[in-house]
Structure formats: C-alpha cells, structure tokens
Amino acid sequence: xxxxxxxxxxLLQSKALGYAATPIRCRLFSNxxxxxxTSTKEDPTPLTKHIRDTILATGxxxxxxxxxxxxxxxxxxxxxxxxxxGRSGDFVTSPxxxxxxxxxxxVWYVLHWEMLGRPQKTAFVELGPGRGTLMADMLRASKxxxxxxxxxxxxxxxxxxxxxxxxxxxxxxxxxxxxxxxxDKNDQGTPAIATAxxxxxxxxxxxxxxxxxxxxxxxxxxxxxxxxxxxxxPIYKFEKGAGDLWSEIxxxxxxxxxxxxxxxxxxxxxxxxxxxxxHNSDFKYVRSRNVTANAALLLRDQKFSSMFxxxxxxxxxxxxxxxxxxxxxxxxANKGMGLIVDYGQDWTQGDTFRGIKNHKxxxxxSSPGSMDLTADVDFSYLRYAxxxxxxxxxxxxxxxxxxxMGIQAxxxxxxxxxxxxxxxxxxxxxxKRLTDPNSMGRIxxxxxxxxxxSSAVPIPFTPPTTEELNKPxxxxxxx
Numbered sequence: 036x037x038x039x040x041x042x043x044x045x046l047l048q049s050k051a052l053g054y055a056a057t058p059i060r061c062r063l064f065s066n067x068x069x070x071x072x073t074s075t076k077e078d079p080t081p082l083t084k085h086i087r088d089t090i091l092a093t094g095x096x097x098x099x100x101x102x103x104x105x106x107x108x109x110x111x112x113x114x115x116x117x118x119x120x121g122r123s124g125d126f127v128t129s130p131x132x133x134x135x136x137x138x139x140x141x142v143w144y145v146l147h148w149e150m151l152g153r154p155q156k157t158a159f160v161e162l163g164p165g166r167g168t169l170m171a172d173m174l175r176a177s178k179x180x181x182x183x184x185x186x187x188x189x190x191x192x193x194x195x196x197x198x199x200x201x202x203x204x205x206x207x208x209x210x211x212x213x214x215x216x217x218x219d220k221n222d223q224g225t226p227a228i229a230t231a232x233x234x235x236x237x238x239x240x241x242x243x244x245x246x247x248x249x250x251x252x253x254x255x256x257x258x259x260x261x262x263x264x265x266x267x268x269p270i271y272k273f274e275k276g277a278g279d280l281w282s283e284i285x286x287x288x289x290x291x292x293x294x295x296x297x298x299x300x301x302x303x304x305x306x307x308x309x310x311x312x313x314h315n316s317d318f319k320y321v322r323s324r325n326v327t328a329n330a331a332l333l334l335r336d337q338k339f340s341s342m343f344x345x346x347x348x349x350x351x352x353x354x355x356x357x358x359x360x361x362x363x364x365x366x367x368a369n370k371g372m373g374l375i376v377d378y379g380q381d382w383t384q385g386d387t388f389r390g391i392k393n394h395k396x397x398x399x400x401s402s403p404g405s406m407d408l409t410a411d412v413d414f415s416y417l418r419y420a421x422x423x424x425x426x427x428x429x430x431x432x433x434x435x436x437x438x439x440m441g442i443q444a445x446x447x448x449x450x451x452x453x454x455x456x457x458x459x460x461x462x463x464x465x466x467k468r469l470t471d472p473n474s475m476g477r478i479x480x481x482x483x484x485x486x487x488x489s490s491a492v493p494i495p496f497t498p499p500t501t502e503e504l505n506k507p508x509x510x511x512x513x514x
Contacts, residue, residue, distance in 0.1 A: 082111035082404040083317050087288050095285035095321050097329060098388060099269030099354075105403035106267065107195060113404050114196040114267075128263050129376070129433075129475065130169035133465035135449070137172025139440045140374065143494070144173070144258050145183050147372050150491050153182065154370075156255040160191045162246065162358075163264035167192075167203030173260075174207070174233045189239045190231060191249050191257075197225040200242050207240055208232025246361055251369060259366060259373030259484070265417065266377050266409045268358070270350045270388060271329050274322060279340040283327040284348070286400065289319045318400040348385030350410055356420035363425035366484050372493070373484040379412030381430055381480070387411035414482055421484065428483040428496035434476025437469060439495030 079087065086104050090096055106113045129136045148157065161170055170190060177184045190207070194200050201224070204214065209229035217227045231238045243249055251257060272284040323330075333351050334340075343349065366373050379387075390399035392406035399408050414430045421427050446466045450459050470476040483493040492498050 095287040099271050101286040102269040102408050111404040137169045138176040141173040141176035154256045157186045158189045160257045160259045162193045162261040164192045167206030171206050191241045195244050257371035262376045265355050265412045268354045270352045270410045275343050275347045281330040283323045283330050287321045316400045359417045359420040363421035367425045367486040375482040377412040378478045381414045426485045430480035430482040433479035434470040436481040
C-alpha cells in the first residue's frame with residue numbers, strides 16, 4: 036500500500052495554483068449580529084406571496100416546508116438564483132477559501148483508493164457541489180497521481196439548481212460542443228452531461244436531481260463527497276411539553292390569529308427569535324396546540340422521551356436520514372467510500388435554524404428567497420441512519436483531519452512558490468480559517484463512510500471504542 040507520506044509528496048511536488056490574496060469570511064459567523072431594519076415593508080415578492088397563500092389556504096406550515104420553498108421553489112427559491120457563493124454572495128465555503136482544502140481531500144481519496152487495491156474504474160460523486168470549486172481542485176490535485184486519475188471515468192453531481200449547474204459546468208472547463216442539456220422547454224441551457232476540461236483525458240460530467248438517479252457500471256467504485264450538503268436539508272422543530280408530548284414549531288403569516296399558540300417569546304434559534312419575529316418579517320413562529328402527525332411519526336423512539344425535559348427543543352431532519360441511508364447502502368453495494376464534511380455536533384440540538392445574508396446572520400423568516408437557510412448537522416442522527424448498512428468513522432474535527440492529512444506541509448510548499456508577502460499572508464490566513472478551533476477547525480466535522488464488510492480503518496480515524504458504540508444516539512441538549 037502506498038503510504039501517506041508518498042502520496043503527500045506527490046501533491047507537494049505540484050506547482051501552486053492561482054490564489055486570491057483578499058481575506059474571505061467563511062460560512063461560520065460566530066460573532067455576527069442579526070441584521071435589523073425599521074423601514075416600511077416592501078411589496079411582497081412572488082415567493083413571499085406564494086408562501087403566504089399556501090399558509091392561508093392550509094394553515095401554518097412546518098419549518099421543513101418553509102425551508103423547501105424558500106430555498107428551491109421555482110418562483111424565486113434561493114438556490115435557483117445566481118451567485119450565492121463567494122464575496123459577492125452570502126457565504127463562503129471551505130473550498131472557496133483555499134485550494135488546499137480540495138487538494139487535501141484528493142489525497143484522502145488517493146490513499147483509500149490504494150487501500151481498496153487500486154480499482155481500475157472509479158467515479159467521483161458529489162452531493163451539493165456549489166460552484167464546482169471543490170471538484171475542480173480535487174481533479175487538479177489528482178493529476179499528480181497518473182494511475183489514480185486514469186481510473187476516474189466520470190464525475191456525477193447531485194444538483195437541482197439550473198444556475199448552479201451552469202457554474203459547475205464553467206468551473207470544470209466543460210466544452211459547449213460536448214454538452215447535452217436537459218430536455219425541458221422550460222429549462223433550456225441547463226447541462227445534463229458534458230466533458231470536463233480539467234483532469235487527464237476526457238472525463239464525462241453528469242448532473243442529477245436525486246442520488247438514486249445515478250447509474251454506475253457494476254465494477255465502478257464511487258468516491259462520494261458531501262460537503263456542506265446536509266446543513267441545507269429541511270428540518271422539523273419540536274418542543275417537549277407535559278406528559279412526554281411534543282408540540283411542533285410551525286411557521287405562520289405574521290398577522291395571523293391562528294388557534295396555534297404564538298411562540299415568538301419562547302422559540303429560540305441560532306439568533307434570538309423573539310427579536311426576529313418583531314422585525315421586518317412577513318412570517319412568525321407558532322406552536323401547535325396538539326401533537327402533529329410529524330411529531331407522532333418522527334419522535335416515536337423512546338430516547339426522545341427519556342433524554343429531554345419539558346421545554347426542550349429539538350431539530351430533526353428525516354430527509355437527511357433518508358439520504359444517509361441511501362448513501363450507506365449504495366457505498367456498501369458498490370464497494371465505495373465517502374466523506375461527509377459539514378458544521379454541526381455529534382448530538383441533537385434544538386435552536387440552530389438561521390438565515391445567512393451578506394455574510395451575516397439574518398432573520399430566517401424575513402424575505403424568503405433572499406438568503407441561505409441552514410441548521411447544524413446532527414452527526415449522531417446520520418450515523419444512526421447508516422447503522423447496519425455501512426461502517427461510519429468519526430466525526431472528527433476539520434482542523435484535526437486537515438492537519439493529519441498534511442495541510443501544513445502543503446502550506447509550506449505554497450509559501451515557497453512566492454516571495455510576495457501579501458500572498459504569503461493570505462495563504463497563512465486561509466490556512467488558519469480552515470483549521471483554527473475558533474473559526475472552522477472545530478465546528479466543522481468530517482465523517483467517513485466505508486462498506487459494511489470493510490475491515491479497513493480510514494485515515495486519520497480510529498476504530499470506535501465499545502463505549503462509543505454503546506452510547507446513546509441522542510444526547511441531552513446543553514442549554
């Protein structure tokens with residue numbers, strides 16, 4: 036097996052790629068404040084009107100339904116629009132901060148491709164690829180390992196947004212003449228398949244709406260990446276009441292006199308919700324008076340009753356569990372491997388739902404479609420969904436993962452390629468953002484997924500202890 040040192044050395048021999056020296060903020064905003072405005076409300080957007088009409092017709096909706104509409108609705112959902120990443124967008128992800136992130140991820144896949152016996156056919160699969168920056172960096176870094184890049188037959192993106200598909204198409208250098216667009220008269224110009232100009236040889240790039248649409252050859256090994264994918268999936272939110280009964284926190288129109296209880300004074304989120312409900316919002320939180328069907332279905336497990344007290348809040352993402360189950364089964368069936376990188380904790384939390392706009396926290400119920408909506412990932416929930424279907428390792432903190440995989444050596448190599456002090460400072464600043472515990476190094480976690488029958492332990496993870504295997508999958512909320 037090729038050792039980590041040899042693989043890292045191959046990467047370190049490569050030349051520095053183009054690099055922006057301007058400091059960039061990441062998606063984590065620990066010191067940001069809510070944006071407030073006292074100006075008169077503007078006329079509602081088509082999306083706001085659509086959500087209002089939906090609520091007025093059916094009653095208050097779940098936070099999951101609100102997120103789905105605000106992020107992906109064809110009438111103005113956030114991800115259906117143009118530039119949402121980078122300095123001109125609302126947030127910056129790790130790959131946008133530095134090329135080093137994607138390069139280190141590529142090294143991890145090369146190492147574990149070696150551990151699998153160097154399979155001759157592989158395919159990169161990325162869920163929620165953003166602008167395509169991470170995949171572009173991984174393909175560039177993979178060129179340093181000729182046998183590995185030769186094994187990559189295709190790239191598969193799970194991406195619904197037509198605008199983001201076009202950005203990914205451009206980022207991977209796909210030629211127009213190689214591109215086939217989706218067959219939809221209302222969605223013209225959206226790529227479905229193309230040939231990438233990045234990498235060695237002709238690598239086909241395919242786009243899908245759903246993971247289950249991907250079809251690989253039986254002897255092709257999937258190399259899966261899900262970076263900041265699960266945090267944007269819809270969540271349901273509940274509050275425990277008397278007698279182990281759970282109320283659901285719902286979204287209502289701001290001026291409604293619905294029979295559900297107004298929750299503005301008690302429902303917390305990543306920012307103070309009672310303040311959010313008072314400022315520039317067309318919608319408000321309400322608490323259901325009775326147990327909803329969602330609460331009865333999603334909180335059936337006894338652990339929810341035994342580990343939480345009256346007044347506790349929890350956030351649950353059944354869509355995350357569904358996709359994780361699919362992913363685990365798929366990786367095991369195809370002898371693949373996967374990395375999940377996201378921000379969150381290894382336990383259930385209750386108040387992390389927030390909006391992000393112009394690189395600051397904002398009221399998630401204000402101006403739907405104008406901001407990103409996210410919630411911390413519950414890694415224990417993902418691991419539980421993969422139980423008996425695949426082997427999960429971690430999560431470990433992103434800073435630990437990157438350091439273990441050699442990011443400091445890569446930083447030194449890049450520093451040696453330039454004498455420009457401003458570029459060197461930018462490189463160091465970006466390295467710190469990715470690894471510093473007070474920035475992205477601790478809150479971002481990395482979870483590895485291998486086939487159920489695999490005896491390998493992925494680097495830099497360690498086998499779970501008996502105590503870890505037996506610990507509860509949901510932990511008490513720390514208020």
